[in-house]
Amino acid sequence: MLFSARNDFNTHLNHIRTYISLKSTFSRQNSPKPISxxxxxxxxxxxxxPLSKSPFEDLRHRYKQICVYGSCPVCLSQDNEVKNKPKYECPDCGYPTHCSLEHYLQDKEKHKNLGTCSMLKQSNEDEHDLRSGRTMIELDFPSSQPLDEQVNMLNWDLYFYTRGFPSMDNDRSVRHVSKLLTYPITIASILHEYGPYTIKNRLTDEGLKSLTALRTILYPKVISHDIKSQNPKEIIRIFVLGARAESLLPLHIYSQLSYLFPFTYFHIYFIGPESLPSINNTSHKHTNYAPQLSFTWSTTFYHDYHDSLTPFDPYTDVFFLFSPGISQTNTWHDTMIKLLQTKCAIFITGFDQEDLHSEVNAIEEKSEKGEYELDWLLRPGENVFKSMKREIDLKDVRVGVWANWGIFGIRGKKYDVVHEDDR
Ligand SMILES: [Zn+2]
Ligand SMILES: [Zn+2]
Incomplete structure (x- = not known):
């Protein structure tokens, strides 16, 4: 009994995992800029x-999807065999929340008091705002940072302010922009020397060692006169495994990572069957997007791709797994073994507290059994640069999650690595 409940829970989480989608925001980004x-x-x-009467077809479609895949919380709580689908739209949030007016009225107090209604209303207005056709000046991102102006990476507000983002003075803009930037800026906040995580704040001694190694390359003591060199000596390789939404982002979004490290060459790899370049659909794709920023996409499973990336170097290589669902399937096991063998830092996110905990537990379990030998680099906790926008679960609209809500870091044990260059 317990086991099957757990399985249901897993299916539910997997559903949310695939639902964190950037389609709506992303298609706006790709369309020609609206003339002011x-x-x-x-x-x-x-x-x-109300979603069913939205002027936008895709939002009307969302109503229909909830009618098919959603659930009525009152029906769910009853022992009845019959579980009706939600089709009654709450007049205050515009989402189909219950199967009937009767069940809505029965549950109305909970719907209001537990915050579901206000969360859904916010989502409703955010989605309509994105499609409203207004000029979205908040999506006009700043370009490179003047070298004498320090960026503050302690939180979104300070980051936006010190990077000179236009018009981030309201929460809705922050929600739209943070949803796009959570991927590159989460990476940046880990790597950056003034990031939010320190020995006093969740970073372990081993974590500091790993980041110090990477930062010797990120912040070179001697800066080459020709920074736009065609043959850089050191390239920071960022491997994004099990990539989904993050591989589809318009590439200029990742320039925001690059701008924070003016002397660094980055190569970002999106690896996994769902990693599709925004350019076209070939299975293997490479682009030198900017002089200091290149990308590779591969739809190969990571464990089959790993060997072509050797040798690994903890001074230049780092792994990011965004809401991977390690605890949900066994398919991550071989990959984790390979990642830990590299001795490179591995950072993993989850979309809410529960998700983060199950990832941590899955890893700890294997570690206790001796299957994984690892050191903790960053203790699990909330990600300062999570998406501020909640994604509504169409199967149960009471659930709203945040892309990259939490983060932690690990690395294969025995830290006796030598930088490739010194060998
Ligand atoms: Zn019902
Ligand atoms: Zn409501």
Missing amino acids: TAKPILSQDNLFH
């Missing part, structure tokens, strides 16, 4: 619409 004189389809005081 064009009249928005929706004005700012007209962003709330």
